[in-house]
Amino acid sequence: MRDGKREIEQMLTFRRGDFIALGIVLLLALGSGLLFFLGTGEKQQITVEICRNGELIDVFPVTQDRRITVEGDYPMTVIVEDEAVWVESSGCPGQDCVHSGRIYTSGQVIVCLPNRVEIRLVGGVPSDVDMVVG
Amino acid sequence: MKTTKTLSLCAVLLALALALSYTERFIPLQLLVPLPGVKLGLANIVTMLALYFLGEKHALALVACRCLLGAVFGGGITGLAFSLTGGTCAVVLMALCKKFLFLSVYGVSVLGAAAHNIGQILAAMALLNSFYVAAYLPMLLIVGVFTGLLTGMIASALFKALIAAKLLPT
Numbered sequence: 001m002r003d004g005k006r007e008i009e010q011m012l013t014f015r016r017g018d019f020i021a022l023g024i025v026l027l028l029a030l031g032s033g034l035l036f037f038l039g040t041g042e043k044q045q046i047t048v049e050i051c052r053n054g055e056l057i058d059v060f061p062v063t064q065d066r067r068i069t070v071e072g073d074y075p076m077t078v079i080v081e082d083e084a085v086w087v088e089s090s091g092c093p094g095q096d097c098v099h100s101g102r103i104y105t106s107g108q109v110i111v112c113l114p115n116r117v118e119i120r121l122v123g124g125v126p127s128d129v130d131m132v133v134g
Numbered sequence: 135m136k137t138t139k140t141l142s143l144c145a146v147l148l149a150l151a152l153a154l155s156y157t158e159r160f161i162p163l164q165l166l167v168p169l170p171g172v173k174l175g176l177a178n179i180v181t182m183l184a185l186y187f188l189g190e191k192h193a194l195a196l197v198a199c200r201c202l203l204g205a206v207f208g209g210g211i212t213g214l215a216f217s218l219t220g221g222t223c224a225v226v227l228m229a230l231c232k233k234f235l236f237l238s239v240y241g242v243s244v245l246g247a248a249a250h251n252i253g254q255i256l257a258a259m260a261l262l263n264s265f266y267v268a269a270y271l272p273m274l275l276i277v278g279v280f281t282g283l284l285t286g287m288i289a290s291a292l293f294k295a296l297i298a299a300k301l302l303p304t
Contacts, residue, residue: 007235008297008303010235010238011186011238011239011293011303012238012239012290012293012294013238013290014238014240014286015236015237015238015240015241016236017234017236017237017238017241018237018238018240018241018244020236020237020241021231021237021240021241021242021244021245022241022244022279024245024248025244025245025247025248025275025278025279025282026275026276026279028248028271028275029271029272029273029275029276029279030272032268032271032272032275033271033272036268036269036272051262051264053262053263054262054263054264094164094170096164096168096169096170099164099165099168100168100169101168107266107269108269109266109267109269109270111170111258111262111267111270113170113212113258113261114212116261116262118262118264118266118267120266120269
């Protein structure tokens, strides 16, 4: 298909057309980012939801300071303090959930895949926005 | 003769892809960007090699075998779901984009990385039964631009060497 020397050369060097690819990906990132973080900041109404295997196991306002132990294959400790949520420790192999750090605005999530646990902050966002992304 | 040669080349590429995806686990990219699923995607270099030099079917078969064997060697079932959906999305999109002659290996690689991320997020949404995982997508896509350019650069250098060694792309 590409026998010509020039065509092979073009195939191997960064070209103007590649900016289209970069643009599309960055636009996608921006678009999906806007969907999730638009209109956040109303802290009063933010709720913490903790899900395991897709089932809601705990819901409470982020203003309540708590220390929760989530049972599962790898038990994890979740801290809620000063309207921020973070995973203090987890028995999971990857530790991504611990490295995720603190979340404090609506729409943010911490996911622990080995545990199939999802901790999310909801509310303070127009309710229809959450469904558009799928 | 031709098929035997291709078969053995595929086997070597499979071993190479597995070795690369294992090795990159030791590169602590997640300390820099602490998100699940963030990785360099070095195995995609091998996928692209198969795509450009052997053809679409070989590339798809290679990815499927890599994911299956990767799961056997330590990814587990959860890992399989993610790598298989991500990998398949990436190969399909790269095979399509390769036909657009205005894209070089760099563009194809970046789009492949993005497709891989989107596939993984879809798998995560299905597995966790939730839309909220998609909140990771923007950051994953942005990281994917950089890792995609890096793997594209390596692929470009590799292809140059292969062509110099009289192996021609299909």
